[in-house]
Amino acid sequence: MGTEMKIKMIISLLLFLVLVPLIAVGGYFLFRERGYIWVSVCIAVVSCIPFFVSFERKVSDVRKTVVLAFLVALSVLGRLVFSYLPHFKPVTAIVILAGIYLGAESGFLCGSLSVLVSNFIFGQGPWTPFQMVAWGLIGFIAGIFNAVMKKHISVLLIYGVLSGIFYSLFMDILTVLWLDGGFNGEKYLAAVTSSLPITAVYVFSNIIFLFVLVKPLGKKIERIKTKYGI
Amino acid sequence: MNTKEKFAYAALHPLTVALHLLGQIILGMFIMHPVFVAISLFFAVVVCFFVCGKSFLKELKFYLPFYIIVALSNPLFSHSGATPLFFLNGKPITYEATIYGIVSSGMFLSVLLWCRVWNGIMTEDKLVFLVGRRLPKIGLVLTISLRMIPRFRNKWWEIREVQSTLGDFAESGFIAQIKGAVKLFSALITHAMESAVETGMSMSARGYGLKGRSSLVLYKIRPYDIVFMCGNLFTFVAIIVGIAMGFIDYQFYPTVTPVECGSGTTGMFVLFAMQSALLVLQAIKEEAVWKYSRSRI
Numbered sequence: 001m002g003t004e005m006k007i008k009m010i011i012s013l014l015l016f017l018v019l020v021p022l023i024a025v026g027g028y029f030l031f032r033e034r035g036y037i038w039v040s041v042c043i044a045v046v047s048c049i050p051f052f053v054s055f056e057r058k059v060s061d062v063r064k065t066v067v068l069a070f071l072v073a074l075s076v077l078g079r080l081v082f083s084y085l086p087h088f089k090p091v092t093a094i095v096i097l098a099g100i101y102l103g104a105e106s107g108f109l110c111g112s113l114s115v116l117v118s119n120f121i122f123g124q125g126p127w128t129p130f131q132m133v134a135w136g137l138i139g140f141i142a143g144i145f146n147a148v149m150k151k152h153i154s155v156l157l158i159y160g161v162l163s164g165i166f167y168s169l170f171m172d173i174l175t176v177l178w179l180d181g182g183f184n185g186e187k188y189l190a191a192v193t194s195s196l197p198i199t200a201v202y203v204f205s206n207i208i209f210l211f212v213l214v215k216p217l218g219k220k221i222e223r224i225k226t227k228y229g230i
Numbered sequence: 231m232n233t234k235e236k237f238a239y240a241a242l243h244p245l246t247v248a249l250h251l252l253g254q255i256i257l258g259m260f261i262m263h264p265v266f267v268a269i270s271l272f273f274a275v276v277v278c279f280f281v282c283g284k285s286f287l288k289e290l291k292f293y294l295p296f297y298i299i300v301a302l303s304n305p306l307f308s309h310s311g312a313t314p315l316f317f318l319n320g321k322p323i324t325y326e327a328t329i330y331g332i333v334s335s336g337m338f339l340s341v342l343l344w345c346r347v348w349n350g351i352m353t354e355d356k357l358v359f360l361v362g363r364r365l366p367k368i369g370l371v372l373t374i375s376l377r378m379i380p381r382f383r384n385k386w387w388e389i390r391e392v393q394s395t396l397g398d399f400a401e402s403g404f405i406a407q408i409k410g411a412v413k414l415f416s417a418l419i420t421h422a423m424e425s426a427v428e429t430g431m432s433m434s435a436r437g438y439g440l441k442g443r444s445s446l447v448l449y450k451i452r453p454y455d456i457v458f459m460c461g462n463l464f465t466f467v468a469i470i471v472g473i474a475m476g477f478i479d480y481q482f483y484p485t486v487t488p489v490e491c492g493s494g495t496t497g498m499f500v501l502f503a504m505q506s507a508l509l510v511l512q513a514i515k516e517e518a519v520w521k522y523s524r525s526r527i
Contacts, residue, residue: 066430
């Protein structure tokens, strides 16, 4: 088993070492000025792969997987229900809670799969992989610091603020690449400033939803975990 | 969904359809050329009619206003371009921005419609068949969450009816309504999570994830699929090469490039139209085979 795993690791590492430059070079020659967007979308897709593969490899409980599916459904539904208030959505809060209570890996999956599923309704596009990485990382990092965040709600709320800012900054990269074709520091700054109100809404909604959801949802996940011994 | 239309695409392997639609969406998204967008939009509408039947007419009522709003909003907000048509509040409404609005909203609409086709043909069982083999757990998460969304909605109304007999939602005030909704939401979450875990336990009892598990639907890649895929791959690669050679370069600002019809560019149009028409041809072929087999009885 050991050697087989090693071979698999080497193959996947090689895949990355070959795939990423191939995408970069191919994109440059194919789409020229649209190349940057192509490359960044592809790399966003590729960077999701290791998380998915390691989730598959790990032997885990089907019950935990199903609870994860439940959280994905909940955040998709939350995005749907609040779609009439632009940018005000509980997805980040639910993803953070998934990361804290189910582990870092589940946090990443909850974030990225929520995007994938909800964009079937809101429209898939080049933004899909970007959002997948952004929300996935938010869930993943929440999972790493779960002990602190479980203890102090203030840390959790601060993380909510930071993740709102991070999400906005991350998606602004896409905005600049999409409109401009290339990356330009000044334009990025302009995009960041012009999206300040949206960032504020993100931060505000994260705080509100984390504050409202942490107790009922967190308690309920904990309860399910104890009840069924997951 | 009309069963006969569904039947037309049932003969194809899900992988064939998925690759074709992904190709359509990628090309539709990255090429901002009026003729390409028109071709993509036209075939997307036709295939949508094949897939959704008459119910698509109702959906058009939603898509058309969306298209018009997106198309009109561009010249109102973007004032770049060299040819002003008229002035609104002292801001120029330019010809270029109008054209860009029409083309870009056409692009958005065509991508939306191809996604609609995807949702129509690639039913959940097919998606799980594709994903479930390689990534069984992620396939599981996807299916269960997709299934849960409509179930949540039904359960919400169910719980609401029960709760209202207990006196919730009786008062019409905003706070009373919110109080009822919070209670309802809490009940819904508990119920959903418990039923989710029960589903999981039932699945593991039935041997989910064991080796040698078979799928509900079995598709085999047949020679016909290979022909379809090869045709698709050929046109796709040819178009990519065409892009690389600069056949479909197009600019909106500062002035709109006239649509030129050199042999290379026209070739690209024909190739893209051929690729977009693949599903239409498939439906016609199935219809013909069906008529022919019936006539022999």
